[in-house]
Amino acid sequence: MALRWSPSLSLLLFLLLIALSSSALNLRRFTGCAVREFTFMAKKPGCGGLHVTTDACWGRCETWEVRPVGTRQDSVSIIVFVLLSVGQKPIVDPPYIESFQRVCTYNESRLVTVRLPHCLRGVDPTYTFPSALRCECGLCLTRTTECETTV
Structure with missing residues (x-):
């Protein structure tokens, strides 16, 4: 069966092209808070570093x-x-x-523990960090979040 070109097929392809090209723009305009994959270097004194991928909160909140x-x-x-x-x-x-300063922060999280490599004798190789399950725009609580930022 041959595929015939039609106005509706052209419209569908045009809309698909717009959706794919605008995804980067949507992230720049996104206002809110969402769970997003994040990779960081887990390290502590006396151990080697380990690249860890986890879920973290990401976004921009209205203030x-x-x-x-x-x-x-x-x-x-x-x-x-x-x-x-x-x-x-x-x-x-x-x-x-x-002031009403809201930040993208953890609403619900779970703790994840990994073992760091090449630890010196007597150094505990475990490293524990939060992994986001749900995020929200809310007040920055210093007991759970680093609230200061540098420009």
Whole structure:
């Protein structure tokens, strides 16, 4: 049976081409949090490193700041500048700005343990790390997550 070219086949091929070419763009525009495969070097003092592939949380979450009614940025900056210039730490009634900083973080995880190679005598070769089962946009909890970042 020969395949006949038709307008509907052209449309199907066009849509397939668009879907394949836009997948990279979708990741750049993605807002939210998802489980994604991640590879890192597991290491600790006294042992060799081991490349480990696991599931981690990845994404971009909406964050925002709200300035209370009647507060101007200029007045806050002037108050802080004057206090700092006379050697005092600024004591201000919080919040001049209320922040809602959400990060992509683990909602549910399980612990995975691997054995590191070439450990020195007396060094425990086990290395334990979390593997993401579910992720969400939420507050960064320092007891489970490294919340600081460098640019």
